[in-house]
Amino acid sequence: MNKPKDVGESEAILPQPLKDEGFEVPSGGRETFRANGLDVTALGALASGLLVLVTCITCGQASYCLPLLPLVLGFAGLVTAKDAVDPKRTRLWSWLGIGSAAATILLIALAIAAYLSFVLLLIVFSDAG
Numbered sequence: 001m002n003k004p005k006d007v008g009e010s011e012a013i014l015p016q017p018l019k020d021e022g023f024e025v026p027s028g029g030r031e032t033f034r035a036n037g038l039d040v041t042a043l044g045a046l047a048s049g050l051l052v053l054v055t056c057i058t059c060g061q062a063s064y065c066l067p068l069l070p071l072v073l074g075f076a077g078l079v080t081a082k083d084a085v086d087p088k089r090t091r092l093w094s095w096l097g098i099g100s101a102a103a104t105i106l107l108i109a110l111a112i113a114a115y116l117s118f119v120l121l122l123i124v125f126s127d128a129g
Contacts, residue, residue, distance in 0.1 A: 067104040074098035 077094030
């Protein structure tokens with residue numbers, strides 16, 4: 001019988017490669033992105049870091065373009081989803097980006113309309129009295 005070794009006595013425990021479970025690379029292409037939760041977290045950190053950097057470099061002026069970025073990237077993702085490693089995931093993420101951008105743009109438009117209505121209300125009441 002083999003006696004189990006203590007972790008300190010054995011070799012270092014290294015991560016094992018993932019087993020291929022149904023992911024096929026599209027014909028004529030190569031796999032460019034395969035991720036788990038940790039990879040997606042790192043990708044989010046990279047994206048947010050770049051956005052903060054661009055916003056700081058432009059003294060905050062780039063923040064006005066931020067709601068348009070997920071809209072443009074979402075449509076690009078939808079167009080190229082058929083060539084992705086996981087087309088279903090790509091379409092889902094693209095639609096989530098488009099939806100969040102559309103909701104943000106709608107909220108901004110509503111805030112501008114409310115502000116203009118308030119200013120118009122002030123003008124009307126100041127002339128009346």
